[in-house]
Amino acid sequence: MKKNKWIKLAIMATLPMASTLALPAKPVILAGQKIVINDRNDAPVKTITAEKKWLLLPVKNGAPKQKIEIRVQGKPVRAFDIELAKGQPDWYAYLDISTWKGQQLEITSNDEKAVSADLDAIKQEDRELDAQQSYHEPNRGLFHFSPKRGWNNDPNGLVYYKGEYHLFFQHNPYGVQWGNMHWGHAVSKDLIHWTEVGEALYPDSYGTMFSGSGVVDVDNTSGLGTTSNPPMVVFYTAGEQSWTQGMAYSTDGRKFTKFDRPVVPNIKRDNRDPKVIWYAPGKHWVMVVWVPEANDQHSMHFLTSTNLKDWKEASVLKGGIGNDRYLFECPEFFELPVEGTQEKKWILTGANSQYAIGSFDGQTFVPEIERLNGQRGRDFYASQTYNNEPNGRRIEIGWWRTHTDGNGSKFNQSMSIPLELKLVQTPKGPRLSRTPIKELNNLRENHQNVSAVNLKNGQLFTAKGADAEALEIRTTLTPSNASSIHITVRGVDIFYNVAEQELSVDGVSARAELSDKGKLDLILYVDRTGLEIFADQGLLFMPINKNIPAENKGLTLKATGGDAQCDQLNVYTLKSIWP
Numbered sequence: 001m002k003k004n005k006w007i008k009l010a011i012m013a014t015l016p017m018a019s020t021l022a023l024p025a026k027p028v029i030l031a032g033q034k035i036v037i038n039d040r041n042d043a044p045v046k047t048i049t050a051e052k053k054w055l056l057l058p059v060k061n062g063a064p065k066q067k068i069e070i071r072v073q074g075k076p077v078r079a080f081d082i083e084l085a086k087g088q089p090d091w092y093a094y095l096d097i098s099t100w101k102g103q104q105l106e107i108t109s110n111d112e113k114a115v116s117a118d119l120d121a122i123k124q125e126d127r128e129l130d131a132q133q134s135y136h137e138p139n140r141g142l143f144h145f146s147p148k149r150g151w152n153n154d155p156n157g158l159v160y161y162k163g164e165y166h167l168f169f170q171h172n173p174y175g176v177q178w179g180n181m182h183w184g185h186a187v188s189k190d191l192i193h194w195t196e197v198g199e200a201l202y203p204d205s206y207g208t209m210f211s212g213s214g215v216v217d218v219d220n221t222s223g224l225g226t227t228s229n230p231p232m233v234v235f236y237t238a239g240e241q242s243w244t245q246g247m248a249y250s251t252d253g254r255k256f257t258k259f260d261r262p263v264v265p266n267i268k269r270d271n272r273d274p275k276v277i278w279y280a281p282g283k284h285w286v287m288v289v290w291v292p293e294a295n296d297q298h299s300m301h302f303l304t305s306t307n308l309k310d311w312k313e314a315s316v317l318k319g320g321i322g323n324d325r326y327l328f329e330c331p332e333f334f335e336l337p338v339e340g341t342q343e344k345k346w347i348l349t350g351a352n353s354q355y356a357i358g359s360f361d362g363q364t365f366v367p368e369i370e371r372l373n374g375q376r377g378r379d380f381y382a383s384q385t386y387n388n389e390p391n392g393r394r395i396e397i398g399w400w401r402t403h404t405d406g407n408g409s410k411f412n413q414s415m416s417i418p419l420e421l422k423l424v425q426t427p428k429g430p431r432l433s434r435t436p437i438k439e440l441n442n443l444r445e446n447h448q449n450v451s452a453v454n455l456k457n458g459q460l461f462t463a464k465g466a467d468a469e470a471l472e473i474r475t476t477l478t479p480s481n482a483s484s485i486h487i488t489v490r491g492v493d494i495f496y497n498v499a500e501q502e503l504s505v506d507g508v509s510a511r512a513e514l515s516d517k518g519k520l521d522l523i524l525y526v527d528r529t530g531l532e533i534f535a536d537q538g539l540l541f542m543p544i545n546k547n548i549p550a551e552n553k554g555l556t557l558k559a560t561g562g563d564a565q566c567d568q569l570n571v572y573t574l575k576s577i578w579p
């Protein structure tokens with residue numbers, strides 16, 4: 001399960017460090033250093049005239065990787081690794097070649113053993129030949145976003161702009177494992193149904209397109225749009241090469257223009273993942289970047305800018321060291337009201353969702369409470385929240401690892417469902433809660449409701465209406481004299497230990513507190529690729545990735561050690577989000 005991440009970290013660990021990384025004072029295009037990857041004089045070349053929209057590259061998952069380079073008029077325009085199929089492909093990667101219509105494309109492979117026959121099966125098409133099957137594969141989550149083709153990891157640039165929610169994501173369009181980082185791009189009106197609109201950012205001579213964020217520059221402080229037509233501006237790390245922070249902008253939410261230089265030069269080593277927000281009281285922008293300090297010390301650097309283009313360092317906050325991943329990668333930074341009070345607090349998280357609550361004066365974040373646990377499940381990572389959300393909600397989406405690369409799959413990985421974050425008061429102080437966004441209610445199809453069921457010690461209660469692969473289940477339970485409660489949904493056991501107030505699912509355990517009245521409230525979202533579990537009014541969020549066989553259906557409840565009550569049980573079957 002950790003395999004992909006290990007491979008990924010191993011790649012990152014071999015990257016050049018500090019001394020070779022600092023960006024020259026004047027930006028120099030590093031052309032030729034990386035993108036020109038073909039070093040065989042006799043490398044096979046296939047020349048075609050671009051006539052159609054797509055170049056189709058045959059992929060066999062697990063085949064040896066070849067480095068493919070595409071040149072137009074002698075200039076390299078695309079370069080990537082691909083597990084090129086020699087025989088029958090598992091799937092085709094689609095590369096948009098419409099910008100070069102009428103021009104010659106030179107396609108070469110620098111694999112030592114590559115022969116021209118390897119390139120024979122590359123072809124061009126105007127239609128998507130797999131359109132019928134796309135999004136309808138048996139292993140695809142029914143209500144979790146996953147890319148049509150290729151691998152995804154982190155969500156990027158979450159922003160609401162001109163009537164659409166944008167979801168950019170770390171994307172490998174050419175394979176189902178991590179690599180070739182692009183920013184994929186999907187849009188939605190409701191955060192649930194997504195339309196992919198092609199790659200927003202392609203790797204360039206500064207590096208591959210690593211994670212980052214997006215804002216709407218409402219006052220046009222950057223001058224990249226106008227006040228009547230404010231630009232969307234996104235920030236990314238040019239990874240694996242210059243490790244600088246880059247910027248791109250758009251005024252239509254589709255076409256992105258990269259700014260002509262990195263906006264933040266390399267600070268240290270493989271620093272990355274810029275999160276940019278507007279700090280209204282100071283009328284300036286704030287960027288938070290993860291920076292690895294000496295001795296593997298994680299830190300978050302805060303920078304400020306008035307125009308999004310010129311940034312200066314404001315402060316540094318240290319996190320964990322090495323494998324202590326507190327404040328490691330993918331910062332997220334925002335302010336929330338403390339529910340039921342006049343107070344507001346700032347929250348800073350890293351990729352593993354451990355967080356700090358504190359105050360911020362526009363320059364320095366001062367934590368009041370540190371190292372709080374965010375999610376308590378498995379493989380929910382690098383989450384980010386929406387900028388410019390029209391209803392003022394703080395909505396989060398995380399990368400949710402799924403085991404979706406088997407059987408020649410043409411896609412892999414997914415996002416979590418969108419979650420609403422709140423800062424609620426608890427006896428221990430303010431804490432973040434996560435609950436499913438209300439738009440998910442629109443996926444409800446069939447509904448069964450039961451109330452006041454006595455769960456007799458040891459007797460199985462079988463709920464109606466759970467005969468589907470996608471389910472939403474909401475229940476309130478009173479354990480009374482029972483020592484444990486077992487909920488089995490689609491064959492997955494959810495075990496509640498009453499004395500410990502602890503929930504255990506598939507080897508993962510976390511505390512789920514009973515309310516003052518001794519009740520346990522639970523919300524479960526169940527898909528083919530796992531369960532997202534919410535308890536204690538969202539104070540516990542436990543995503544559990546697990547492939548659930550299609551034939552596993554149904555829902556049962558059982559109390560042991562004594563009787564318990566099921567006060568309320570609502571079971572909804574959910575519709576698929578896919579067209």
Ligand code: FRU
Nearest residue numbers: 170210211272273329330382
């Ligand atoms: C987190 C991360 C980021 C990086 C990206 C690369 O999963 O490692 O730090 O920008 O993935 O894909």
